[in-house]
Amino acid sequence: QQQVKQSPQSLIVQKGGISIINCAYENTAFDYFPWYQQFPGKGPALLIAIRPDVSEKKEGRFTISFNKSAKQFSLHIMDSQPGDSATYFCAASMLGYSTLTFGKGTMLLVSP
Amino acid sequence: GAVVSQHPSRVICKSGTSVKIECRSLDFQATTMFWYRQFPKQSLMLMATSNEGSKATYEQGVEKDKFLINHASLTLSTLTVTSAHPEDSSFYICSANIRQGGSYNEQFFGPGTRLTVL
Numbered sequence: 001q002q003q004v005k006q007s008p009q010s011l012i013v014q015k016g017g018i019s020i021i022n023c024a025y026e027n028t029a030f031d032y033f034p035w036y037q038q039f040p041g042k043g044p045a046l047l048i049a050i051r052p053d054v055s056e057k058k059e060g061r062f063t064i065s066f067n068k069s070a071k072q073f074s075l076h077i078m079d080s081q082p083g084d085s086a087t088y089f090c091a092a093s094m095l096g097y098s099t100l101t102f103g104k105g106t107m108l109l110v111s112p
Numbered sequence: 113g114a115v116v117s118q119h120p121s122r123v124i125c126k127s128g129t130s131v132k133i134e135c136r137s138l139d140f141q142a143t144t145m146f147w148y149r150q151f152p153k154q155s156l157m158l159m160a161t162s163n164e165g166s167k168a169t170y171e172q173g174v175e176k177d178k179f180l181i182n183h184a185s186l187t188l189s190t191l192t193v194t195s196a197h198p199e200d201s202s203f204y205i206c207s208a209n210i211r212q213g214g215s216y217n218e219q220f221f222g223p224g225t226r227l228t229v230l
Binding site: 041044093099102107 | 118144146154155156158161203205218219220221222224226
C-alpha cells in the first residue's frame with residue numbers, strides 16, 4: 001500500500017517559471033516531511049523539510065507548503081532553472097522513527 | 113553538512129561472484145544506516161535497516177542470505193551481494209541517520225553504487 005502519493009510523474013517547466021509538485025499522505029502519524037533531489041546516477045540529496053507545526057517553509061527558491069487537515073504537502077520551485085532538472089522525491093516519517101516512506105518521484109525538466 | 117560516502121561507485125562482476133559495497137558516514141556517527149535499491153526511473157526501495165552492533169532488519173521480500181549487511185561501527189556499514197546474478201544488477205544507495213533535537217531524524221544519502229552483473 002503506497003502511503004505517500006506524489007504527482008505529477010513528470011513535469012516540464014520553462015526557465016523562470018514555477019514548478020509545483022504535490023504529495024498526499026494517508027498515515028496521520030507522519031510528522032516529518034522531507035523533499036529530496038536526485039540527479040541521474042547520483043544519490044538523493046536532502047533539499048528541504050517541514051514539520052507539521054508550520055504551514056510553510058522557504059529556503060531560497062524552494063518552498064514547502066503543508067496542509068495538515070488535507071494531509072497534503074507540496075514543493076514549489078520559484079524561478080526554475082535548467083540546473084533544477086532532476087527527479088524530486090517527497091517522503092514522510094514518524095516522530096521517533098528513522099524509516100522514510102517515499103513517493104514515486106517526479107521528473108522535472110526545465111527548458112531553457 | 114553531513115556527508116555519506118559509498119565505495120565503489122561502479123562495479124562490474126561475473127555471475128556467481130560476490131560483491132561488497134561500503135557505506136561510510138564521514139563527519140558524524142550514525143547509529144542507523146539504510147540500504148536501498150533503485151531501478152531506472154523508479155523510486156527508492158528500502159532493502160534493510162542496519163543498526164550498529166546488531167543484526168539488520170530486512171524488508172519483506174529481501175533475501176537476507178543474499179544481501180548480507182554488516183554494521184561494524186558507527187561510521188561503516190557494508191552490503192555484500194552474494195552469488196550475484198544479472199537480476200541483481202541495480203543502483204544501490206545507502207543512507208545514514210542523524211537524530212536531531214526533539215527525536216526527529218534526518219537521512220543523508222550516499223552517492224550510490226551501480227552494480228552490473230554479467
